[in-house]
Amino acid sequence: MKPIYGALMLVSFAGSAIAADLNICVEGAYPPFSYTTDSGAVEGFDIEIANALCAEMGKSCEMVKTDWDGIIPALLERKCDAIIASMSITDERKKVIDFSTKYYNTPAKFAAKEGMELSDLEGKTVGVQRGTIHQDFMEGEFSGVELKLYGTQDEAYLDLSAGRVDAIMADSIATLDGFLKTDAGAGFSFFGPNYSIPQYHGVGAGIGVRQGEEDLRNAFSHAIGVIRGTGQYQTINEKYFDFDIFGG
Amino acid sequence: MRVELVLENWQMFAEGVWMTLQLTGLSLLIGFCIALPAGIVRARRVPVLSPIINGYVYLFRGTPLLVQLYLVYYGLSQFEAVRESFAWPVLREAYWCALITFSLNSGAYATEIIRGAVETTPEGELEGARSLGLSPGQVTRLVLIPSALRRALPQYGNEVVFMLHGSVVASIITLQDILGAGRTLNARYYLAYEGFLTAAALYMSITLCLVLVFRGLERKYLAHLDIQAPKAKKMKFALR
Known part of the structure; x- marks a missing residue:
């Protein structure tokens, strides 16, 4: 009997692995957009937007947790069918994948111990997440600053609060909710202007799909418009932020 | 496979190789300096000292290197007391955290290797040395240690190879060690394999x-233990 049960279980496992219409790559280490709960589930703004878009498109979706620096390869290797991970739409990335229209757009900002100023930055160490628009921006505009590259944004926060880096450069909302508003962020604040330079920062965060998959891409773009219209987007937005992060 | 991207970024990989060699080489050296006295003490079951060393060895062999490094780097920095202590200028730097962790880790493994080699030293060698009138210190220094180290060579x-491969957690x-360079290459050009394949090739060459x-070292220093070798070779030849 036992081998038969085993075989049945295998079949049901295989079944659940391929049951979803779409596999969505998410990160799970980028609060409040995407974070992993104590029980191991992935939650956050990105995840709720993903679920709303899938429901709107009438597809069942499965979230696949993927490291940030392997997330585009994972899409290309068909480990998932779309990336919903606060990925900015940039020309550099468009050479490799396609994007839906944006689903939010927030500026980038420096953060450090209170009292730091932009003019102090020369010769200091700044932490950024590896393979992000923020790395490109720092390399392009602040060549006199030493960069430290982190696998996740959370690790950069840890080292900022420990004093291993003098400042971090990251998305303003991610920094605000993921760090500055937390206990670890006491005594730290933003400094410098809001940065939103299309050449580096793109035109907001979009949903990444493989090149040539026009139908899927358009379906996502359309669904974004629909949930903006029905108010679903605003409901999710209000759960996380006190202003509309969709941007102008 | 986009080899041209790897070649364009050769400098990044060269720096990575240097970082890996530095970390591995220095931690092996420091680890060895810990392990030589610790291994002998452990083999001789010295009161008080031996249990302490046992505890150290058990701690570092009982936990994965990755966990040790996380605890030293992200763990210690959580405590205000650590951040205000005299050790912070050192613990602040990722490089020193890695070097300290790797050294202690390698030291623990090497302690066990040396302990084994010391314990299996033929009693006759030591007896012979004593009968020549050497003091206990001289016996240890001139006979026990050289003999044990030679026999410890293969292990x-x-x-050394494990430490090289373990250093990837840096x-x-x-x-930015070899793997770090590979990851940066992958992240910059959105590649899946190129960075890792290059890293693998580099680790293999170093290994x-x-x-x-x-x-070479074994051939030189273990020649005296290899009396059987010529016979075995002859037989092989005859069998062919």
């Missing part, structure tokens, strides 16, 4: 060099 060669605390070096 220690393994430890890349998770922002150090090959290490294996050759240790083979």
Whole structure:
């Protein structure tokens, strides 16, 4: 009997692995957009937007947790069918994948111990997440600053609060909710202007799909418009932020 | 496979190789300096000291290197007291955290290797030395240690290779070692394999060099234990 049960279980496992219409790559280490709960589930703004878009498109979706620096390869290797991970739409990335229209757009900002100023930055160490628009921006505009590259944004926060880096450069909302508003962020604040330079920062965060998959891409773009219209987007937005992060 | 991207970024990989060699080499050296006295003490079951060393060895062999590095790098920095202590200028730097962790880790493994070699030293060698009138200190220094280290060579060669491969965890605390360079390449050009394949090739080449070096060392220092070898060779030849 036992081998038969085993075989049945295998079949049901295989079944659940391929049951979803779409596999969505998410990160799970980028609060409040995407974070992993104590029980191991992935939650956050990105995840709720993903679920709303899938429901709107009438597809069942499965979230696949993927490291940030392997997330585009994972899409290309068909480990998932779309990336919903606060990925900015940039020309550099468009050479490799396609994007839906944006689903939010927030500026980038420096953060450090209170009292730091932009003019102090020369010769200091700044932490950024590896393979992000923020790395490109720092390399392009602040060549006199030493960069430290982190696998996740959370690790950069840890080292900022420990004093291993003098400042971090990251998305303003991610920094605000993921760090500055937390206990670890006491005594730290933003400094410098809001940065939103299309050449580096793109035109907001979009949903990444493989090149040539026009139908899927358009379906996502359309669904974004629909949930903006029905108010679903605003409901999710209000759960996380006190202003509309969709941007102008 | 986009080889041209790897070639364009050769400098990044060269720096990565240097970082890996530095970390591995220095931690093996420091680890060895810990392990030589610790291994002998452990073999001799010295009161008070031996249990302490047992505890150290058990701690570092009982937990994965990755966990140790996380605890030292992200763990210690959580405590205000650590951040205000005299040790912070050192613990602040990822490089020193990695070096300290790797050294202690390698030291623990090497302690066990040396303990084994010391314990299996033939009693006759030591007796012979004593009968020549050497003092206990001289016996240890002139006979026990050289004899034990020679016999520890093959196992220690393994430890060197393990340490080289273990050093990849440095890349998770922002150090740009060989794997770090591979990851940066992958992230910059959205590649899946190129960075890792290049890293694998580099680690394999370094391992090959290490294996050759240790083979040479063994041939030189273990020749006296290899009395059987010529016979065995002859037989093989005859069988062909």
